[in-house]
Amino acid sequence: MKQFLWGSATASYQCEGAWREDDKLESMWDHYLHEFQLENGDVASDFYHRFDEDLKMAKEGGQNSFRFSLSWPRIIKNPQGEVNEKGIAFYRSVLKACHHYGLVPNVTIYHWDLPQYLEAQGGWQNEETCQAFLDYAKVCFDYFHDLVDIWVTFNEPRWFIFNGYFIGNYPPGCHDVDMTIKGAFHVMYASALAVKVFKEGKYPGKIGIVHSYTPVNGIDETVETRIAMRYADNYCNNWVLDTAALGEIPIDMLGKLSSEGHDLSYMTPDKIAVIKHHTVDFIGLNYYARALVKPYTTGETTLIVNNKGKEGKGTSKTIVKGWFEQVSDPNTKKTEWDTEIYPQGLYEGILNAWHKYHLPIYITENGIGVSEDVTVEQVQDPYRIEFMKEHIEAILKAKEEGADVRGYYAWSAFDLYSWKNGCEKRYGLVAIDFEDQLKRKPKASYYWYKDFISKH
Structure with missing residues (x-):
């Protein structure tokens, strides 16, 4: 048994920093955050210089993977x-350190930091970015295959595509439905291209995708609500998971988009064939909350994400x-950032995904973001311990x-740096004092997790 x-x-x-060191190019996030003079990841957690310390701490916390x-x-x-x-x-050093400390590396090829030169040429609107991603992925396989058995093509296509092209609070900061649809398709096509070259190259290990999983519940059992749930499931989940795991873009979603007048002509038969025949070996599910939905009533499309914490509580829509x-749901607890705390959704969501796809599942992210005073000797975070315990x-x-x-x-x-929330929204098991030389201090949850792992 594994x-x-x-x-x-x-x-x-979010963690490396060293944004201009050792010939690193500008990413779309570097460009965007500098242009608008927003809090950025120039230094972040300085993992680039302190990875050995951080990996050793993970090992000492009882963990066996990173x-x-x-x-x-x-x-x-x-x-x-x-x-x-x-x-x-650098990355070979990180991977070797993982193995030294007994940590199985789980490696994502793309977690949002597109090179700015590609963004300047249209980013995920440009089909050439798919080929560039394929070439980059092959470089990763060639240089790291001896040290990696778990590969992920993309982290959360829905999150970076919707926020970048639909909601507009992430780079490139657009509000356009057609750009969203095209960007979404290109990312899923690029993912399939990477799976194709991985399997044809007979590299060791397995390859999957990580999705921002949002299981959908309805307010009642009416036919209208069930239809709304299907729309919401397509919007939240199916266009990523069905496409990656089954090789099928939900046909009813494509029909709905086409009936609304959207041009889908770039979804050509040759690209659809690549998607169909090159599916993932596993799925990674990042779970924070479910979606509770009702049928559409009136009004324009409204997508508001609370990036302000307490100041913006209740504004998400x-x-x-x-x-x-x-x-x-008025009966459930929410974080300062409006994220519902609902472990039942994870239980139901895992079973739904398992029965639908019959692929191995990793819960690749799960946690709670809060504002914390890290100047103390040890952060006492019973809320994080409770959150982790209930979800595990x-x-x-x-x-x-x-x-x-x-x-x-x-x-x-x-x-670490939490995108548009800066460093105020803290998720870590280990506190980092960004005001005091980036000191690392394990929180109470770090020791709780270590103890929990030892018992399981």
Whole structure:
């Protein structure tokens, strides 16, 4: 029986820092955050210089796996695709350190930091980005295959595509439905291309995709609500998971988009064939909350994400015109950032995904973001311990009922830059004092997790 992987997760832009070191290029996030003079990840958690300390801490916390992402602009140094040997050397050092500390590396090829030169050429609107991603992925397989057995093509296509092209609060900051649809298709096509070259190259290990999983519940059992739930499931989940795991883009979703007048002509038979025949070996599910929905009533599409914490509490809103409306359950707890705390959704969601796809599942992110005072000797975070305990219990229950769940990764290994929320929104098991030389201090939850792992 394979060992269950107990780990924690990070992402390159959110933790590495060293944004201009060792020939790293500018990423779309570097460009966007500097242009608008917003809090950024120039230094972040300084994982680039302190990875050995961080990996050792994960090992000492009882963990046996570490999830992280590679930075495309750190590995490919120009539009011609030339490889940056310094970037390769850095990641080989990280991977060797993982093995030294007994941590199974779970490696994501793309966690949002597109090279800015590709963004300047249209980013995910441009089909050439798919080919560039394929070339980059092959470089990763060639240089790291001896050290990696778990590969992920993309982290959360829905999140970076919807926020970048639909909601507009992430780069490139657009509000356009057709750009959203096209970007979404290109990412899923690029993912399938990477799976194709991985399997044809007979590289060791398995390859999957990680999805921001949002199981859908309805307010009642009426036919209208069930239709709204199907629309919401297509919007939240199926266009990623069905496409990656089954090789099928939901046909009713395509029919709905076509009936609304959207041009889908770029979804050509040759690209559809690549998607159909090159599916993933496993799925990673990042779970934070479910979606509770009702049938669409009135009004324009409204998508508001709370990036302000307490100041913006209660402002989050999702209405997709003609599809569904998301509602807030008055009986459940929410974080300062409006994220519902609902472990039952993870239990139900795992079973749904298992029965639908029959693929191994990793819970690749799960955690709670809060504002914390890290100047104290040890952060006491009973709310994080309670959150993790309830969600891990939900996973183990689903596992007992037959779901093939193979790992759990807390988000995150340590405090890091949280995109548009800056460093105030803290998820880490280890506190980082960004005001005091980036000191690392394990929180109470770090020791709780260590103890929990030792008992399981």
